Amino acid sequence: MCGISNKFKNMYKTSYFITTPIFYVNANPHIGHLYSALIADASARFQKLCNPSINVIFSTGTDEHGLKVQRAAEANKVSVENYCQNISNYYETTFRKFNISHSSFIRTTSKKHNVSVQHFWKRLQPHIKKGKYNGWYCTADETFLSEDQIEIINGMRVSKESGRPVEWTEEDNYKFDLRPFKEKLVDWLNHQERIKPKIFHDILLREINYLYEISLSRPKHRVNWGLTVPGDDTQTIYVWLDALVNYLTISGYPEIKMWPPDVHICGKDILKFHGIYWPIFLLAAGLKLPKQIFVHSHWKVNDEKMSKTKGNVVDPIEASHLYTESGLRYFLLREGTAHSDGNYSDLKIRRILNAELADTMGNLLNRCCGKAINPNMIYPDLDSIAIEKLLLDSKFKELNTRLNILSNTVGNHYEELNFYKGIDEIIATLQCCNRFFEYNKPWQLAKNDAIKLSCVLHITLETLRISALALQPIIPALTNKILNKLNVKSRNWNHVTPSWINKDQYDCPKYINKENNILFKKLVIN
Structure with a gap:
């Protein structure tokens, strides 16, 4: 591994x-x-x-x-x-x-x-x-x-x-x-x-x-x-x-x-x-x-x-x-x-669940499924030339570093029963991915750079897949919902690595499930 x-x-x-x-x-x-x-x-x-x-x-x-x-x-x-x-x-x-x-x-x-x-x-x-x-x-x-x-x-x-x-x-x-x-x-x-x-x-x-x-x-x-x-x-x-x-x-x-x-x-x-x-x-x-x-x-x-x-x-x-x-x-x-x-505080619970499950994870998934940038609901293949170019992108460098060590870092925290520390690493990675996604403006790439758009989508979907896999011990029902949406079949811990690192480790999905569902419904804060 x-x-x-x-x-x-x-x-x-x-x-x-x-x-x-x-x-x-x-x-x-x-x-x-x-x-x-x-x-x-x-x-x-x-x-x-x-x-x-x-x-x-x-x-x-x-x-x-x-x-x-x-x-x-x-x-x-x-x-x-x-x-x-x-x-x-x-x-x-x-x-x-x-x-x-x-x-x-x-x-x-x-x-x-x-x-x-x-x-x-x-x-x-x-x-x-x-x-x-x-x-x-x-x-x-x-x-x-x-x-x-x-x-x-x-x-x-x-x-x-x-x-x-x-x-x-x-x-x-x-x-x-x-x-x-x-x-x-x-x-x-x-x-x-x-x-x-x-x-x-x-x-x-x-x-x-x-x-x-x-x-x-x-x-x-x-x-x-x-x-x-x-x-x-x-x-x-x-x-x-x-x-x-x-x-x-x-x-x-x-x-x-x-x-x-x-x-x-x-x-x-x-x-x-x-x-x-x-x-x-x-x-x-x-x-x-x-x-x-x-x-x-x-x-x-x-x-x-x-x-x-x-x-x-x-x-x-x-x-x-x-x-x-x-x-x-x-x-x-x-x-x-x-x-x-x-x-335990009602206000704290609502703020955390809204910020992390509804926005950081749920909204990122929704944006990858938007008709403007992914009308065919594909999980695109990774273009090796496009990713080489992205390696010059500081936002991708940070995300890539996090994804490469996530299995090890989170695994060590989980092994020590420090689940809050493992979750913190996963959320930080998802937040990093949100910045990467926003920085690359996929809604503009959809108009003039299909190859880079596919690359950005693949990297973002991989981050969601890896994060969902790593969160399985924490929220098994919700992560099952995400992984089903992404059509992910391989769900063990040795799959908590990005496709460009372990190319032969598992079969990447080809399509995203078209069923329209909200990952986590935002809670009202009074």
Whole structure:
């Protein structure tokens, strides 16, 4: 593959295992949940584009046990089973609507998962002891907290991390000491690629200094909606241990088919569970640890934290009625940065979608199909003499340079899950092409220079083809529309190169589909 760096070549593998966290069913999904799924989806799609024969496992699902779910069902006056079914179904509906291409959707209430958890508990048994456990308990977070993890605000003790209230609790349960695994955990974390972005790697290194004994179960009389501890029907398994084992369930545990995962995706609020608890549990069970954990930040709405109290929680399906599924996918992956919180704003969404999907890409495609310059809707062949002359054109030199490295540049960003950086390169290339198109005035060439007009059209259509191919992991439905319009048959990553570089790489289209359709309808800005 021409121009690909060694780092990028390393991604050509025979299998790829990526996971999202499983989402808690105490409420319907919001854009933060969708964003987690989109990162994993874009990554899985990219791996498939690079190697169509690769075996991809992309898992997601719902976490359905615990006190919060129990109380949410009570508040909604339905059985906890029906409540879980309804919310889980809504997640699946949402993911289908946004073309999330997961291979597995796990539910922690499934029999298959119960088998995995029971077996995993038994593997941890040598490290588990029963006894009296006391401490500050946060019901909303379903976790015990140490003194240094809480603070007093307005006379009330709350979790420093979540700001939610805590209460002193004493109970008999099963305990697991994290401290003996500190050295091995540090060895695992010392790999610079282990936790991405680096800001979260540094946070975990600080957290390691505060390992403690944790509770692995809850009394059944207090939390009855959970999996029973093997051999003790008075206790249910801690919801986080139950939830984390979903990754093993997906792999076929206890008979593992593929392990460890290449990437765990998780939000920054659950970093401790994925970056400390989970690797320690795996070490205790004698299993390999995940290759990487990719942590993303949260979404604010108009610069405010999303909350039910404020009434600003954004439902993806409702938002798609305003911006379309492709539009919302594009915005979240375009504006979402892992290292800092994103800001969801109606005005910002409309401006970005209008400027980039409707104008920069959509309008350029429309202009190539205009009757004045392309009445026969052809995808013209490239004249080698005409392109040699164009190489003297500064506008083409810039565009040519961008197109030659786009596969490599965008590919490296996608491989690192920095999709916003890849999109930025693609849009910059399309903007460059718009300048090239405008500079060469094809409406004038149509009157006096048919050969150069064909050359300009070919280069512009090639830019649209290459850009659409590179955007497939981001907006699969919309890029399929563009590629169908251009009659493009070859759609893998090794086709993200211009025809004048890889002349024998693929068959150029001959004609553009004559069906008249708008790529992305411009949104009204009030």
